[in-house]
Amino acid sequence: MTTPGNRRRALAACLVAVVVGAVALAGCEAPSGAIAGSAEADQTQGQSELPSSSAPGVSSALSCSPDSLTTKVEHELTFATSTPAEPPYFEDNNPGNGKGFESALAYALAHQLGFHDTDVVWDTVAASDLTSSASQPFDIGIGQLPITVAAARSVDFSHAYYLVNQSVLARTGGPAAAVRTTAGLRTLRLGARAASAGMATIRRDVRPSRAPRAYPSVAAAERALQAGRVDAVVVDLPTAFALASAGSGLVVTGSFPTPETGTQWGMTLERDSPILACVDQALDALATSGRLAAITQRWLGRGAGLAAFS
Numbered sequence: 001m002t003t004p005g006n007r008r009r010a011l012a013a014c015l016v017a018v019v020v021g022a023v024a025l026a027g028c029e030a031p032s033g034a035i036a037g038s039a040e041a042d043q044t045q046g047q048s049e050l051p052s053s054s055a056p057g058v059s060s061a062l063s064c065s066p067d068s069l070t071t072k073v074e075h076e077l078t079f080a081t082s083t084p085a086e087p088p089y090f091e092d093n094n095p096g097n098g099k100g101f102e103s104a105l106a107y108a109l110a111h112q113l114g115f116h117d118t119d120v121v122w123d124t125v126a127a128s129d130l131t132s133s134a135s136q137p138f139d140i141g142i143g144q145l146p147i148t149v150a151a152a153r154s155v156d157f158s159h160a161y162y163l164v165n166q167s168v169l170a171r172t173g174g175p176a177a178a179v180r181t182t183a184g185l186r187t188l189r190l191g192a193r194a195a196s197a198g199m200a201t202i203r204r205d206v207r208p209s210r211a212p213r214a215y216p217s218v219a220a221a222e223r224a225l226q227a228g229r230v231d232a233v234v235v236d237l238p239t240a241f242a243l244a245s246a247g248s249g250l251v252v253t254g255s256f257p258t259p260e261t262g263t264q265w266g267m268t269l270e271r272d273s274p275i276l277a278c279v280d281q282a283l284d285a286l287a288t289s290g291r292l293a294a295i296t297q298r299w300l301g302r303g304a305g306l307a308a309f310s
Contacts, residue, residue, distance in 0.1 A: 169240040
């Protein structure tokens, strides 16, 4: 029986490390790729795997085309996400406009499978439906879904398309807002949730001149930032985007290199989905071609104005 852990190990050699500004690949032919329940909170339990528009193109290893795929509606590919569909993953609460990281990725996947934009349909569902074992009216669910053993009992996960990395969250107009280098971060007052990936990133990658401040939760770290007790906090990028988009006067300034382990996001399909193998193959092709990395950079990296901290 194939488990999420087994699939993760099988794909580890081709894990796409999308660094803001650089993409590292191990053993592949070419370059590839709100607080409660956040990616930060899931960091220790989201064990997953990873893979991997151009004009529509069909991969050759499997017979994957609109004519051969058994989709919910013949010759259509139906995606679903929850509402609201928020930036930077979607734009204007409209997943069908191709704007935002996950909307753009969905259309790139559809193209890779041979579908045209007019063949792509979107449903809006409750967030719980994206990982429900019940029969659903859509082919693929997408919406920042961490690949976990628990969820994999109810749905099939695709190969992962995003490995969550850490980022810097600062006050708009504060001392850290204009800092774009790791050296510039070293003299600032930094904070993070205690024993988190963010705290490990501060100690390992920044090595600040003064001890970072540890907080019992991301919410506590955010309050300290808002109160000016720290200049910046380091949290996972999805959580940082969520906090910054809440209109709280915070800004995401940059991100750190993608780690080799951690929470990964995948698309969901019904158990034993007849199109899973083709979806995985298409994601792998996007990773190998560099298209996945380009989409990630456009919406979650330098294209979004983020610095690349090293």
